[in-house]
Structure formats: structure tokens, C-alpha cells
Amino acid sequence: MRPEISGRISNEKRYPVTDTSLARSGTASRTQRQVIVALVRYGMFIALAIWLIAMSLSSEYFLTLTNFLNVLRQAAPLIIIGTGMTFVMATAGIDLSVGATVALISVLAASWLSFGLPVLVVLPLVLLVGILIGALTGYIVTLGVPAFVVTLAGLTSIRGVAFVYSDGYATPINDPVMIWIGRGDLFGINAPFLIAMVVAVIGWFVLNRTRFGLHTLATGGREEAARVMGLGIDRIKIMVYALTGGLAALGGIVISARLSNGSPNAGVMLELEVIAATVLGGTSLFGGRATIAGTVVGALLINFVRNGLNLMGVNPYWVQVVTGIILVVAVLMNTVLNRRVESWARATTEEDEE
Amino acid sequence: MSVNHIEMRNIYKSFGAVTALHDVSLELQAGKVLGLVGDNAAGKSTLMKILAGAIPPSRGEILIDGKPATYSSPIGARESGIEMIYQDFALVPELTVAQNIFLGREITRSFGGIRVLDRKKMNERARKLFSSLGLRVPSVTLSVQALSGGQQQAVAIARATGFDARLVIMDEPTANLGAPAIEKVRDTITGLKEAGVSVIIISHRLEDIFAIGDYMMVMKQGRVVGRRDVHDTDNAEIVEMIVTGQDPRRAGKAVA
Ligand SMILES: Nc1ncnc2c1ncn2[C@@H]1O[C@H](COP(=O)(O)OP(=O)(O)OP(=O)(O)O)[C@@H](O)[C@H]1O
Ligand SMILES: [Mg+2]
Numbered sequence: 001m002r003p004e005i006s007g008r009i010s011n012e013k014r015y016p017v018t019d020t021s022l023a024r025s026g027t028a029s030r031t032q033r034q035v036i037v038a039l040v041r042y043g044m045f046i047a048l049a050i051w052l053i054a055m056s057l058s059s060e061y062f063l064t065l066t067n068f069l070n071v072l073r074q075a076a077p078l079i080i081i082g083t084g085m086t087f088v089m090a091t092a093g094i095d096l097s098v099g100a101t102v103a104l105i106s107v108l109a110a111s112w113l114s115f116g117l118p119v120l121v122v123l124p125l126v127l128l129v130g131i132l133i134g135a136l137t138g139y140i141v142t143l144g145v146p147a148f149v150v151t152l153a154g155l156t157s158i159r160g161v162a163f164v165y166s167d168g169y170a171t172p173i174n175d176p177v178m179i180w181i182g183r184g185d186l187f188g189i190n191a192p193f194l195i196a197m198v199v200a201v202i203g204w205f206v207l208n209r210t211r212f213g214l215h216t217l218a219t220g221g222r223e224e225a226a227r228v229m230g231l232g233i234d235r236i237k238i239m240v241y242a243l244t245g246g247l248a249a250l251g252g253i254v255i256s257a258r259l260s261n262g263s264p265n266a267g268v269m270l271e272l273e274v275i276a277a278t279v280l281g282g283t284s285l286f287g288g289r290a291t292i293a294g295t296v297v298g299a300l301l302i303n304f305v306r307n308g309l310n311l312m313g314v315n316p317y318w319v320q321v322v323t324g325i326i327l328v329v330a331v332l333m334n335t336v337l338n339r340r341v342e343s344w345a346r347a348t349t350e351e352d353e354e
Numbered sequence: 355m356s357v358n359h360i361e362m363r364n365i366y367k368s369f370g371a372v373t374a375l376h377d378v379s380l381e382l383q384a385g386k387v388l389g390l391v392g393d394n395a396a397g398k399s400t401l402m403k404i405l406a407g408a409i410p411p412s413r414g415e416i417l418i419d420g421k422p423a424t425y426s427s428p429i430g431a432r433e434s435g436i437e438m439i440y441q442d443f444a445l446v447p448e449l450t451v452a453q454n455i456f457l458g459r460e461i462t463r464s465f466g467g468i469r470v471l472d473r474k475k476m477n478e479r480a481r482k483l484f485s486s487l488g489l490r491v492p493s494v495t496l497s498v499q500a501l502s503g504g505q506q507q508a509v510a511i512a513r514a515t516g517f518d519a520r521l522v523i524m525d526e527p528t529a530n531l532g533a534p535a536i537e538k539v540r541d542t543i544t545g546l547k548e549a550g551v552s553v554i555i556i557s558h559r560l561e562d563i564f565a566i567g568d569y570m571m572v573m574k575q576g577r578v579v580g581r582r583d584v585h586d587t588d589n590a591e592i593v594e595m596i597v598t599g600q601d602p603r604r605a606g607k608a609v610a
Contacts, residue, residue, distance in 0.1 A: 209465075209470045209471055210468075210469070210470060210471065211460050211462065211469070211471065214449075214453060214457075214460065214471060217446070217448060217449065218446045218449060218453075218457055221446035221447060221448040221449060222444075222445070222446045222447060224442075224444065225440075225443075225444040225445055225446050225457075226446065226457070227408070227428075228403075228406070228408040228428050228438075228440060228444045229428060229444065229457045229458040230407075230427050230428035230429035230430075230432065230458045231457070231458055284448075288446065288447065288448035288449075289448050
């Protein structure tokens with residue numbers, strides 16, 4: 001005899017769709033369900049693959065190495081900052097100030113370089129500025145102000161500082177190290193994408209293999225449980241915002257280096273693209289579930305879509321519209337569909353047990 | 355006479371304007387089972403969260419084996435051998451069974467000088483833990499949100515009893531459980547007691563405490579109404595104490 005605790009506590013409060021979808025799952029066969037589960041779980045990977053195939057068929061230039069490397073370079077800042085955003089969202093937070101931080105770092109780096117400060121001093125210094133901005137944001141979040149509000153305030157005030165500091169003017173950058181960061185390459189792969197890959201791999205490692213990553217997910221999954229298990233929630237929150245601030249600074253360096261100037265207009269609307277890439281990849285807006293690989297794919301998808309539409313000669317304003325639509329679809333999949341599908345997956349697992 | 359394993363002295367706790375506990379004291383010898391009963395909002399969970407280090411008392415003292423306890427966090431309490439099963443289980447739904455069991459005290463190994471999670475070892479240990487407790491979950495690598503309520507409770511029990519605890523606190527361990535599951539929880543408590551572990555159970559089901567408990571403590575509105583040996587009382591008396599908030603054996607002495 002197998003002793004077992006078999007009582008049931010209703011999950012209805014937490015997962016309102018569970019019961020209806022379980023009931024409905026009776027109508028779909030098990031294989032059908034497994035296919036749908038896979039479709040939603042890996043939807044973005046599939047969407048990216050389909051888009052790549054469709055575009056290769058419609059444009060000769062799309063499938064060239066030059067074009068691919070170009071798209072990877074464009075996606076780099078999104079991947080770099082998205083890695084930080086993935087951590088923030090894992091704690092059920094959000095950071096709307098990353099685009100503004102990019103602008104501030106851009107003008108600071110250009111200006112300090114123009115004063116004749118050596119690049120190896122300027123780079124650590126601006127990274128530190130980004131980290132401090134993030135740490136301050138995180139600290140205010142731990143006081144109980146919603147992250148949305150704190151970082152919305154950051155969005156306007158940090159960009160404001162960038163404009164005040166630069167008087168609204170762009171400053172050219174011609175430091176050789178910066179030029180390399182923006183346009184150089186190693187083994188045929190451009191520097192921005194290389195930097196992005198290093199960041200993503202380290203980010204993946206920290207999120208999935210270390211205590212810090214696990215505690216980040218636990219904080220976002222259920223904060224009260226994480227707290228009574230003794231996790232340092234405030235420290236974790238300050239650290240994820242500091243990380244994102246630092247990565248926004250790194251993204252700012254890459255963007256300014258690529259454009260060869262420091263401008264207070266750098267990174268406008270970038271926060272939305274970063275959030276879109278992260279959510280597209282499957283990281284939950286409500287915390288507890290996060291994937292760096294997904295964020296990388298989300299960033300690539302956004303950039304390949306833009307690139308494909310550009311190649312087809314579509315009006316750039318339509319590209320913005322399409323990006324918006326993709327975001328809505330992604331959030332829909334992220335919230336409603338995913339929850340329903342997870343309960344199907346659960347039903348499937350339970351059948352497997354029998 | 356030996357010293358008490360656990361002693362709480364004059365614990366006072368207020369949440370702003372609400373006073374949840376007015377100078378509550380509690381004593382428990384090692385290897386004994388105490389039932390903590392009382393109406394809703396009596397302060398039972400608050401008292402136990404203070405003992406488990408999850409919330410700090412406004413005033414008062416905790417002694418373990420006669421020595422003042424110095425912990426101020428759940429980690430500290432766990433290091434002193436105090437584990438708690440929370441009323442809502444305190445599990446993170448997105449994490450796996452094994453991740454929840456080791457949350458906050460993960461096993462790590464060195465990976466080129468960096469501490470990384472030793473997932474294999476934790477999964478292995480979690481599996482062993484379940485089989486030694488006779489509890490069953492589909493898989494320790496499944497996320498907790500995919501488990502039924504009873505299975506989630508099994509995870510919470512495994513987490514609290516799997517780390518050489520000396521005191522296990524259970525907040526409503528049998529609420530919402532079916533009869534076979536309640537039987538299993540009772541067996542678990544009896545097993546802990548035989549191993550010399552002290553247990554405090556908060557329960558609205560008096561029959562559970564009469565079945566496995568040694569003592570009872572009745573609370574109402576943040577005060578202790580009275581204490582009893584389970585063999586020296588009956589259901590009717592306890593119910594009367596819970597409802598009236600008066601100890602009938604002190605009638606006449608106490609001025610309400
Ligand atoms: N975090 C908190 N903030 C404010 N008030 C609280 C808090 N926690 C508990 N209280 C108050 O303290 C009192 C005691 O609550 P507690 O949860 O300890 O009761 P209980 O005896 O466990 O009740 P139940 O049987 O319903 O679980 C209640 O009046 C409650 O509202
Ligand atoms: Mg309670």
C-alpha cells in the first residue's frame with residue numbers, strides 16, 4: 001500500500017482558468033493537447049523560424065551573411081538590456097527607465113571623452129553611473145513604491161538630465177576603442193553582438209545556476225513565501241535593478257559607439273522594445289518565470305521583422321505599428337494562453353502518472 | 355526537573371492600532387505535542403510566526419533549552435531547529451518541488467571557483483526525503499503549481515521535517531484534507547514525537563489534538579484563556595473556553 005496525502009485544496013483563487021480549461025480539455029485528444037502546449041511554449045521560436053523562411057523567399061538580400069550580421073548588430077543593445085530586464089521581471093518588477101539611462105550614458109561618455117579622459121576610465125565610470133541609477137531605483141522600489149511609477153519617473157527625469165547636461169546637442173565620438181566597440185569585429189562576428197552574447201550567456205548562467213538567480217525567481221513567484229524562507233528580498237530587488245542599470249549603461253555605450261556620437265535622443269522608446277523582447281521570449285510579467293534564451297529570441301524576432309519589412313520597402317511607421325501588434329499578441333500569449341496551456345500540460349502530466 | 359525545550363515569555367505584538375498579542379507565554383518540553391486552539395483572529399498564527407522568526411515581537415523573550423534565542427530571521431530560527439508549516443504552505447508555485455524544499459539553504463558545489471547550485475544532489479536528497487516520509491509526489495522536478503493541494507501540503511511537510519528539526523510548528527495541517535490524508539498527517543506527527551521532536555499544532559479540529567496531542571492552550575483575542583493536559587479535559591470544556599474566553603476552573607477568581 002502506498003500511503004499518500006491526497007486531499008485537495010482548491011486552486012481556483014490563484015488560477016481562475018484552471019477548472020474550465022481542464023473541463024474543456026476533455027474534448028481535445030491528448031496528442032492534440034500536447035501539440036498545442038508545445039506551440040504556445042515554443043511559439044516564439046517557431047514564429048522566428050517561419051518569418052526567416054518567408055523573408056528568405058520574398059527577398060534575395062535577406063538571407064545574405066551581411067544582412068544577418070547587420071541584424072545581429074542591431075539586436076545587440078536589446079539583448080544586452082533585455083538580459084537585465086529579464087531579471088527585473090523575474091521579481092515581478094519592470095524598468096521603464098532604461099531608454100533614458102541609455103541617453104544619459106551616451107551624453108556622459110561622449111562629453112567625458114571629449115574632455116580628454118582616457119576611454120578606460122570613462123567606460124567603468126559610466127557603467128558605475130548606470131549601476132548607481134539602478135540601485136537607487138531598486139532602493140525606492142523596496143520602500144513600497146510600485147516599480148512602474150518609480151521607473152516612469154526615471155524615464156522622464158533621467159532623460160531630462162541628459163538634455164540639461166548636453167544642452168540638447170550631440171557630441172561626436174572618435175575614440176578608437178569606442179569605434180571598435182561599435183563597428184569592429186572578432187572572427188568575423190561584430191563586436192556589439194559578441195558583447196551581447198557574452199552578457200546573455202553570463203545572464204543565463206546566473207539566472208539558472210546560482211542561488212541569486214533562484215532567489216530572484218522565488219521573490220517574483222511568491223514574495224511572502226520567499227520572505228518567510230528567509231531570503232533577502234530587498235537586497236535581491238536592489239541588485240536586479242542595479243544590474244539592469246549597469247546593462248542599460250553598457251547598451252548605451254554600444255549604441256553611442258555604433259552611431260559615433262553621444263546624443264540625449266539616444267534610446268527613445270527603447271524601454272518598450274526591451275520589454276517587448278523580454279515578454280515575447282516568454283518571461284512572465286507577473287514574476288517567477290523567466291528565460292534569457294527567450295529574451296534573445298524575442299530581440300532577434302523584433303529586429304528580423306523590422307529588417308524584413310524594411311527590405312520589402314514597407315513604410316517605417318508601419319513597422320512601428322507592427323511592433324506594437326506583436327507586443328500585444330505576445331502579452332496575450334504570455335498571460336491568458338500560457339496559463340490555460342500550462343493547466344493542459346498539467347492534466348497531461350497527471351495522465352502520464354496513471 | 356529538566357528545562358523546557360521552548361519557552362516564550364510575555365510576547366506582545368501590535369500591528370499599528372491592532373494588538374494581536376497581549377503578553378502571551380508558552381512552555382513546551384522536548385518531544386511533546388501542544389495543540390494551540392482558539393477562535394479566528396485569536397493570534398495563533400502571529401504567535402507561531404514570531405517563534406519561527408518570520409515576524410519580530412514588539413516585546414517579549416524566547417528561550418530555547420533555557421537560553422535566550424537571539425535569532426531575528428527565519429534562517430536563524432531554522433538554524434536553531436525550528437521549522438514551520440505555514441497556513442498557506444509558503445511555497446513558490448513556479449519553482450520545482452526540490453527547489454522549494456531547499457529554498458534558502460540550497461546545496462552548492464564549486465564550478466571553477468564559483469558557487470553553483472548542485473541540482474542533482476538536491477533532487478536526489480528530495481526524492482529520498484519523500485520516500486523516507488512515505489509521502490508521494492509525482493516528481494521532484496515538477497513545478498509546485500502542477501500539484502494538487504494535498505500534494506503541495508506534502509511538500510510543505512517534507513520541507514519542515516527533513517532537516518533535523520527539533521520543533522515543528524504546523525498551522526492548520528489538516529484543514530481541507532480528506533480523511534486518509536488527515537490520518538497520514540497524524541502518523542507524521544506521531545513519528546516526529548517518537549523521534550524526540552516537539553510539535554505545536556494550530557487546529558480548529560479538536561479531535562486531531564485529542565488524538566495525538568499532550569497539551570492544549572486556548573487563546574482568544576490575543577490572550578491565553580487557559581492550558582490543559584489533554585487527559586484532564588474534554589471537548590465540551592475546551593469549546594466553552596474557546597467561545598467564552600473564560601477558564602471555568604478559575605471562575606470566581608478572575609474578574610472579567
Ligand atoms: N500582518 C498583519 N498586519 C496587521 N494585522 C495583522 C497582521 N497579521 C495578523 N494581524 C491581526 O492580528 C490578529 C491575529 O491574527 P492571527 O492571524 O494571528 O489569528 P489566528 O488566530 O491565526 O486566526 P485564524 O484562526 O483565522 O487563522 C488579527 O486581528 C489580525 O487581523
Ligand atoms: Mg491563523
